[in-house]
Amino acid sequence: ARRMATTRRRTSLHARRNRACVAVVVCVVAAVACAVDAVGDAVVGAPASWATRRSRDATGDGERGRVGRGRALLQAAPNDVAGYPRARAATTDGFDVEHALDAPGTVYYVVRQSPPTTVLSAANVKGGVDPSGAPVAASGSFSVTSAGVAASATVRGLLENRAYVLSVVSESSGATPTLQSTVQTQSVMTVDGTAPVVSSFTHEARGTEIAMTVALGDEDGTFYYVLQLRGSTAPTVQQVVDGLQNDGTPALAKGSAYLAKGRSQTLVTTGSVALNYGGEYTAYYVTEDRHGNKPAAPTSANVDTAPSPPSSPSPPPPPNPSPPPPTPAVAQPPSPSPPPSPPPTPEVDAPRYVAGSPAITNVQQTSFDLEVELSETGVAYYAVYDRAAAVAMPSGAVLKTQTSLPSVAFLRAFGSLDVANGSRSTRTISGFSEGAELVIFIVAEDDLQNMMSSTTVIDINLIDDIAPAATFDAVLQGTSLKIIVNSNEIGEAFYVLDTDTQMQWTTTQILNPPAGTPSPFKSGSINITQAGADVSWTISIGYGYEFNVFVVVVDRYDNFYPVVLKSTSALSTGPAPPPPPPSPPPPPAKRVERDPGTLLTMFVGTYTLLGLLCLYGCYRWLQKCSGTQYRDNLMKRRAFDAKGRQFQGKQYNLAKKSVDGETTSTVRPESDIIKGYADYEEYDVMEAGSKTHVGGMHYKEAHATKNAQQVSREHRLNRLLNLSRRVEKES
Structure with missing residues (x-):
């Protein structure tokens, strides 16, 4: 009894200890929850507890109700909706600022000329001032009244065709608003609305x-x-x-x-x-x-145009004839003079160019010098064409007359150059477009009009130090970007696609995209093979990208403008479309409905017929096996098989002895019956019965229909048995 009482006391003591531990744990958990809620009340923008939200909803003015010590919570700064802020509808003197927030609030903006010299803070944007004291181009604010709904303001008074920087910051609404800490900045270009001057x-x-x-x-x-x-x-x-x-x-x-x-x-x-x-x-x-x-x-x-050249003077009149000489006083004729020497043979050799002649020197942007030196005094004729025209080489006679030169539309200059013997003559030929590609044809003749047999051809490339003038357009169709470039010179277009819409790429970065950070989203180049024509190529982008396009065009002489061609606004491919709905399941196969009663009748009838056929087969097999005649025939067949095996053994022994040379006597055919056989009729009937029983014939029928061939076969077998028996006795 004492032991049982002690056990009960120990049990009750353990129970009280367990209940006390549970109570302590519950108190600790409640204290931690209260502390977390108190810390949430003190943090700006912390999520409110259920009791706090309920109290705030009860007030109806957005101010938190009193929970615990009743401290008020400052509202969190609003967040920008994806794709905002942005500048749109640019004109010659301004644009529209558009913004959307996830909660009602106020949007402040400042517009400055690009490039800016200072960085604006959120307070600077709200105040509409530049920290350096420089004036801003425009500033202002507008309200966003609904969450997720865009609002806009119009900026005017800007200069046309100018680059500006737009800085935007947002603030929450209410009695205690909170200003965003990050300023959103982007580049904006006003539209050019006037012609070049x-x-x-x-x-x-x-x-x-x-x-x-x-x-x-x-x-x-x-x-x-x-x-x-x-x-x-x-x-x-x-x-x-x-x-x-x-x-x-x-x-x-x-x-x-x-x-x-x-x-x-x-x-x-x-x-x-x-x-x-x-x-x-x-x-x-x-x-x-x-x-x-x-x-x-x-x-x-x-x-x-130039005035008409003066007309050439008329040739002078011929001199008057001199009077005849007087008659000599002496009538005697003078002695005859010797005959005159024959005139010298005229020169027929054409002049030759001196080494290093003709030469093209002092090549400039729009002109070059032609230098010619001949082996004798003469004249050099020349004509200059555009190389791209591929003009056929004119002959020396055509270059000399200069009245029937081919392809006049591509002729850029022509003329002649007098060359003295032993001196180098120079002619400056100008008036070409900068960087032109030309070809000059030259031929020379001496003062006796002996002309060279072949025309000299020289290619000329004028200096091109002017960057190509190009335009480009970026067209986004779904997830494919088509870039179209038009340049007035042949060269190469380099492009960069960057998802950082705030970054401004330089010409050097576009020509040599960095491998590290920042790195372009996509970059590459394409050759421009025809001047003045649109060259386009397509780039696959994918869904969910917002990016700017930067393009630089470089000509064949590595000339390019330091100004980068940039898309007027960021392009966005948007989110991926939802997956297509699953295809509907195929329609169920058509089933042929049959009458259940008919099916049951067919099933029972089919298996009943099969059962009857099986029973009939069993009956016929039992009937066959239970007959007396079947048993008698079976016994006879077994006896015949035994005698047949005995005959085969004796025949084998006889053949073996014959091979070994043991048989010495002559075998005589006899008609003796081998020991162990029944009479001939018994064998005859047994053989006939064993062969015809399978066909379903009875014993008497088989015996009556035995043919002559079977009888002959049986007689041969009988004689063979007798012969075997006799040979066995003699041996």
Whole structure:
């Protein structure tokens, strides 16, 4: 009893200890939860507990209710929706700032000219000031009233065709707003809405041709011109671009050239057959930039060709004949004089070039020097063509006359050069476009008109130090980006695609993309094989990318502009489309419905018939095996088989003795019966029964139908047995 009482006391003591431990654990957990909730109340932007949210919802003004000590929580700064902020709808003097937040708030922005010299903080953007004190181009703010819904503000008063930097920061709404700590910055380009301005236009007469030197002052562009007779009605802008006069007929002279900003270029009306010496004309010209901006009306300037050369003087009249000599006083004739010597043989050898002649020297952007030295006094004739025209080589006679030179449209210069014996003559030939590729044909003759038999051909490459003028466009179709580049020179276009929309790539980085960070999303190049034509290529991007496109065009002489061609805004391929819905399951196979009763009848009938057939087969087998005749025939067949095996053994022994030479007597055929056999009739009946029972015949029927062949066979077997028996006895 004492032991049981002690056990009960110990059990109750353990139970009280367990309950106390559980209570302590519960208290600790509750204390930790309260501490976490208190810390959440003190942190700005921390998620509220269930009690806090319930209290805040009860107030209705966005202010947190009192929980614990009742401290108020500052609202967290809003987050930018993907793809925002962004600049859109750019014009010549401004653009629209568009932004979307995940909660209502206020958006502040500052616009400065690019490149900026300082970095703006969030407070600077909100205040609309530059920390350096420099004025900003524009600043302001606008409200976002709904979460996920974009709002916008319009910026105006900017300069056209200028690069600006847009800085944006957002702030939450409410009594205690919170400002974002990060400033979003991106580049914006205003639209160019005016045509290029011609900063200088000069002209000079070159015989029946006119050379016009033009330069653009504010931007690159294309210069178009036409020439009309002075005093005629001015053409329209489009007619100048198309090379037409005011009445729609082709102009007397026309041309165009792509000009770089600040670089002058000379355009010569070479090959214009409609211009005459001393002609007075008016040049109408129009400029167009890469955006297609043209002036409202063409600009005009009066130009003239050279005056007519003076006419050659008429030859002097022949002198009067001298009077006849007086008659000599002496009538005697003088002595005859010796006959005159024959005249010298004329020279027929053509001149030769001295070593190092002809030569092209002092090659410049628009001119070169031709140097010729001959073995004797003579004249060198030349003609200069565009190399790309592949003009057929003219003959020496054609170069000399210079009136029937081929391919006049590609002829750039021609003339002659007098060369004295023992001296090198030089001629400066100019008026070409910068970086032109030319070919010159030269032939020479001496003062006796002995002409060289072959024409000398020299290729000339003028210096090209002008970067190519190019435009490009980026078209995004789904996940494929098509880049289209148009350059006025043959060269190579390099491109870079970067997902960092805030980064501005330099020309050096695009030509040699860095391998580390930052690295481009995609980069490469493509050859430009035709000047003035669009060259395009397609790049596969994929879904979920937002990127900028940067392009630099380099000509064959490694000239390029330091300004990078950039897409006007970031391109985005958007999220991947949802997977297609699963295909519907195939329709169930058609089932032929049958009557259950009919199926049951067919099943029972089929298996009943099979059972009856099996029973009939069993009956026939039992009937066969249980008959007396079957047992008798079986016994006879067994006896016959035993005698047959005995005969085979005796026959084998007989054959063996015959081979060994043991048989000495002559075998006589006898009709004796071998011991152990029944009479002939018994064998006869047994043999017939064993063969015919399988066919279903009875014993008497088989005996009655035995044929002669079977009887003969049985007799031969009987004689063989008798013979075997006798040979066995004699041995």
